Amino acid sequence: MNFQLPDLTPMIPELLMTALALIVILIDLLIKKKEVIALISIAGVAVVALSLVGSSGITFGGMYISDGYSTFFKLIFFINVILTILISIKYIAVEKVNYGEYYSLILFSTIGMMIMASAGDLIVLYLGLELMALSTYVLAGFIRHDIKSNEAALKYFLLGAFSSAFLLYGISIVYGLTGTTDLKAIASFINERGLTDNFSLLLSVIFLIVAFGFKIAAAPFHMWAPDVYEGAPTSITAFMSVGPKAAGFAVLGRVFMVAFVSVKVDWVAILIPISILTMAVGNIVALSQTNIKRMLAYSSIAHAGYALLGIITANNEGLASMMNYLMIYAFMNIGAFAVIIMLRSEGFKGDSIYDYEGLAKTHPLAAVLMLIFMFSLTGIPPTAGFIGKLYIFMAAINAGYTWLVVIAVIFSAISAYFYLRIIMYMYMKEPKTSVQLSVSPGIALALAITVIAVLVIGVLPSAVINFARIAASGF
């Protein structure tokens, strides 16, 4: 029996990332200053990002696919991980959990996301999802002496395990029907055998939607999100609200557009009510939140609803606008969380919206930054959030879902209330408590990157849009 090692060149980014994560664990033993580990992680991720160039190809018999689609998502994951590490350096010291494992777990979680974005096989997809989720469960409970953090980890773990059960049940039905877990082989088998009207296939599609719905926090599978986002360390909340969500969208797009493309009508019909419900729950419940992390959790649910429109259009243009949206969301959301983290200092939680009263008088720069991110999350020009919404709505209108876009715009208008309320508190109220900002070079850099990205994409969007279009065209 001769053994041939598969071609490893397409998966160099994953291999380098794994090496980086392992190195970070090991040097944690030697290096006492954890800031150094953070810098090494950032430099390492930058090198991995460079290795993305020219790493396209299919290997391991179609189990691993590296194409424009996966590359774009990996870029989102890298932006996410770098920004998260930047905003974490000071924060985890303030929270007194300054340990090296924090960074390696973030990197492991990112490897899981990369595996998901490149998965051409349902088994690999599941394993990537578990790798991502398992690391995130631990990170959510990283502040062990805080009972809320424990609660967040446990809730996330239990509901995550529950959603994994749905995913596995769905996969097992697909495997029983088609005899394969390869996405392309599933698609051709469904066509050959005429399984398009089969109810068991529909059931497995529903189960997969439930499982991915958990990951992207779409209603009615969003119940975990507010509690977990509130209890987890704020830097991890930022990480979770971008990374796992983008990874969930990556597999949602790949599985449904490749494996289940012939039952498009069915899954679009299921996703439309989910999308409407997600936008409704996210935007309406956010109105009554007084904790800013909870408010952003509901806002993150609502944004999943908008991004779902891109999947519902079920064409390359829709996918491109969805990817573009997630990229923009990464910048504006982590930016908003960076401002929240600045307010957290020794002995001051700073996660109530009333803590923002009069911030413009005491810390004008922080208030301006928050203003820009809130405008962007609402979708007001000239910020990037407007561009993201514009393109996703255009794609949906071109696909003939004008009525759905009308609903989305109405909910978007509702969302202005709770985003702009923060701005109102900052600029029109008198400061009640003196807020101390915990500024550090890392957070300043993260804020600079995010605010520049939000404004530049808002004014000159063509580069990102074209990149997303090219990435989705090879799908």
Place this chain on the structure above:
Amino acid sequence: MIQQLFFAYFAFAIVIFSLLVVTRKNPVHSVLWMLLLFFHIASLYLFLNAEFMAAIQVIVYAGGILVLFLFVVMLMNIREELLVNKFIGAWPTGLTFAVGLLVVIIMSIKSFIAAPPGIYSIELIKQETHTKALGKLLYTEFLYPFEVTSLILLVAIIGAIVLAKRRLKP
């Protein structure tokens, strides 16, 4: 017929044992029910002509993981479960949804058509022996998922250490 009867027994027994595991008040009892559960799952593997998997199931789960569970339960010395007030009140809603889901699953599963079997028939595996067939597949066709699994186990170890060994007080 006999086969179906046996399968029915094991399937129902597994469901009942799982319920017993989660409802017992004494954790030691739960773990012992779980032991019985693992043996029944091993028997299901035997039905599928997968003797090697059955043996692994008994050795790894019943032998290894369960003993660890027992150790933890005994070390913590919890006789009775902590009693906390129920914070979920809407169990009729849950039950309705669960029954609804069951009905939907039963209705849809009726239209299930099994795919043609793959190349690994019972004869082929008998000829090749289980361990060899499994090992060969794991290290060739399924090498990539196999390696990803190793990462998951590593994260589980790191996570357990992070959550268990760090100081509780700031």
